[in-house]
């Protein structure tokens with residue numbers, strides 16, 4: 001194998017890697033904001049080279065529940081100002097910026 005052929009082979013492998021790497025870590029990217037992101041990452045990286053492991057990680061990433069950034073026990077509420085959904089643990093309405101604590105207070109006094 002001469003030098004030119006070697007350079008072409010290396011360039012080909014690198015070009016394939018640039019395209020295949022994002023595809024390979026796709027389950028991790030999709031599962032990154034999910035609760036089981038570390039196990040998904042491990043299955044993706046360690047078992048992803050087996051097609052079964054990659055497909056399993058992808059399905060897991062899509063089926064897993066999204067990560068709750070708020071503390072447990074926080075209740076989701078509806079904004080009294082605009083009626084928009086306020087995320088659990090969020091401090092302000094995502095629609096109009098109304099304070100979440102007032103919304104929860106209004107909801108509890110109404111019931």
Ligand SMILES: [Zn+2]
Pocket residue numbers: 079080081082083084093094095096097098
């Ligand atoms: Zn609102």
